[in-house]
Amino acid sequence: MKDFRSRIQNKIRDRISQARMFNSYIRGWTNYYCRFCPSALQPTLWSIERYLA
Structure with a gap:
């Protein structure tokens, strides 16, 4: 159990x-x-979110 907790931490x-x-x-x-380019903001943030998730 300790090993599992340490991996999670x-x-x-x-x-x-x-x-x-x-x-x-x-x-x-x-x-x-x-x-400078507000129309490109949403797709960029979606890409970052998909990459990090």
Whole structure:
């Protein structure tokens, strides 16, 4: 049971570190597309969501 819990905790830590790493990039893309190409924002965010899920 300990091994199972540690694997789950490692996966959670990995997801959190990935979120921290990509958050600034995604925020930058969102700001760019909101300002210069708002019609392309929704498909871009859908692509990011599908990739991360």
